[in-house]
Amino acid sequence: MSWKRQIQAYDDDALTQLGSTGLLRRARKQLESGQVELHSDDNGQGAFTVGDQQVTLLNAPLEQSRCDCS
Numbered sequence: 001m002s003w004k005r006q007i008q009a010y011d012d013d014a015l016t017q018l019g020s021t022g023l024l025r026r027a028r029k030q031l032e033s034g035q036v037e038l039h040s041d042d043n044g045q046g047a048f049t050v051g052d053q054q055v056t057l058l059n060a061p062l063e064q065s066r067c068d069c070s
Contacts, residue, residue, distance in 0.1 A: 002044040003057035003065070010062065018063055 015024050030036055030050055040047045044059030053069045 002059055003046045003062075004041075006062050007057070 010018075012024060035051055037049045038046060039049060046057040048055040048057070053067055055068075056066045058065050
């Protein structure tokens with residue numbers, strides 16, 4: 001399943017369980033303000049830049065995705 005289909009399958013409660021309410025709120029603000037840039041969408045994976053961070057959503061369970069943030 002591609003990262004797009006996986007994201008669509010998660011509701012706010014599920015996303016909060018993977019992170020936190022604050023993290024979800026910040027992510028929504030970053031999306032709304034245009035801070036998220038998609039670089040590639042290959043083989044079911046998505047590579048993004050979010051501010052100074054690199055995020056890769058894998059063609060795997062969402063919790064296996066990667067970010068170079070601390």
